[in-house]
Amino acid sequence: MIGFIGAGSIGGAVITGLVKNGFDENEIIVKGGHSNHTKLLGDQLGFQVVKKVKQLEDTEVIFIAVGANALDSVLAELKEIATDKLIVAFTGSASVTHLKQELGNVKVAHAIPNTPVKVGAGFTGITYSDNFTEDDKKKISSILGYTGQLVEVPEAQLGILGTVAGCSPAFLDVFIEALSDAGVKHGLNRELAYDAAIGMAIGASKLAKQSELNVSALKDEVTSPGGSTIRGVAALEEYGFRNAVIKAVDAAENE
Ligand SMILES: NC(=O)c1ccc[n+]([C@@H]2O[C@H](COP(=O)([O-])OP(=O)(O)OC[C@H]3O[C@@H](n4cnc5c(N)ncnc54)[C@H](OP(=O)(O)O)[C@@H]3O)[C@@H](O)[C@H]2O)c1
Structure with a gap:
């Protein structure tokens, strides 16, 4: 059995990704917050919802997905x-040191998932405490x-990884x-324009992942x-696209 505390944006996305991709919903127990959001998600996905943290007693792994407050x-x-x-916490401020301070010498991890976890295509960075064994991992x-x-x-790299994969x-x-x-x-028309743009993003990402060439070489190909694509690339440079992306990451990193 696994437990969740909190099933908001990221907790709900992880639970949805688990259930939709074959993890048994009967193996999931969730302690929700004050709204009926968790109950509604539970009705939809079939996991058990409980009212108290103590009711997660029979679980082996607990994911914490509440906000810092x-x-x-x-x-x-x-x-x-x-x-x-x-214990695996998704909360941004839940460092391994902080978790150990509050929980004592238990096995804790800090993880930052991104929202594509919801469709089984997520990217999650994780840091484990020293007492995690290879079997635990x-x-x-x-x-x-x-x-x-x-x-x-x-x-030390979890924050920037969370920005590059999680804000992006x-x-x-x-x-x-x-x-x-x-x-x-x-x-x-709008529908076709969205289909083309989304289809391209999926396809180009798959190609970038599977190709032996790096993205720069794929662009060169x-x-x-004198063609239309290099004219478009030059326009992206002229209007600061690359710099805008770097500045977006800077802005996300600097509170
Ligand atoms: N969103 C992301 O993409 C993302 C990615 C990685 C990490 N994170 C981190 O994950 C944390 C949560 O973010 P979020 O976007 O998922 O926030 P969120 O949508 O506000 O979800 C937090 C959930 O925690 C529940 N909650 C509050 N107090 C609780 C309690 N005592 N027991 C059980 N549940 C409780 C709330 O339920 P009620 O509303 O029903 O009270 C709410 O559904 C943040 O620290 C964030 O930085 C988020």
């Missing part, structure tokens, strides 16, 4: 039952593997919307001398 009160409740469990991989890629990194779905959405606007400006 609720973290410490949740940890205080969790402390009673945490001893023999693997395999256990977490075997669960979060249902939601996409899981990559272990030192905690919104950046890509803006790009897709702009590309679709351009298609409409030049005569495509489709830019024939």
Whole structure:
């Protein structure tokens, strides 16, 4: 059995990704917050919803998906039952050091998923406490593997990895919307423009992932001398596209 505390945007996305990709919903227990959001999601996906953290006692792994404001009160409740469990917190401020301070010497991890976990195509960075064994890590991989890629990194890199993989779905959405606007400006209907832009983003990403060439070489392959694509690439440079992306990451990193 696995437990969740909080099933909002990211908790709900991870749970949805698990269930929609074959993880048994009967193996999931969720303690929700004050609204009836968790109950509605539970009715939809079939997992059990409970009212108290203590009711997660029979789980082996607990994922914490509450915001920073609720973290410490949740940890205080969790402390009673945490001893023999693997605790994984998605909360941005839940460093491994902080989790251990609040829970004692239990096995804790800090993970930052992104929203594509919802469709099993997520990218999650994770940092484990020193007392996590290889078998414990395999256990977490075997669960979060249902939601996409899981990559272990030192905690110092978790924040920037969370920005590059976690804030960027919104950046890509803006790009897709702009590309679709351009298609409409030049005569495509909106639906076809969105289909083309989204289909391209999926296909180009798959190609970038599977190709032996890096993205720069893939770009070189489709830019024939004096052709339309290199003219478009030059316009992106002229209007500061590359710099805008770097500045977007800077802005996300600097509170
Ligand atoms: N959204 C993302 O893409 C993302 C990605 C990675 C990490 N994170 C981090 O994950 C954390 C949560 O973000 P979020 O976007 O998912 O926020 P959110 O949508 O506000 O979800 C937080 C959930 O926690 C529930 N909650 C609050 N107190 C609780 C308690 N005592 N027991 C059980 N549940 C409780 C709330 O339920 P009620 O509303 O019903 O009270 C709410 O559904 C943040 O620290 C964020 O930085 C988010």
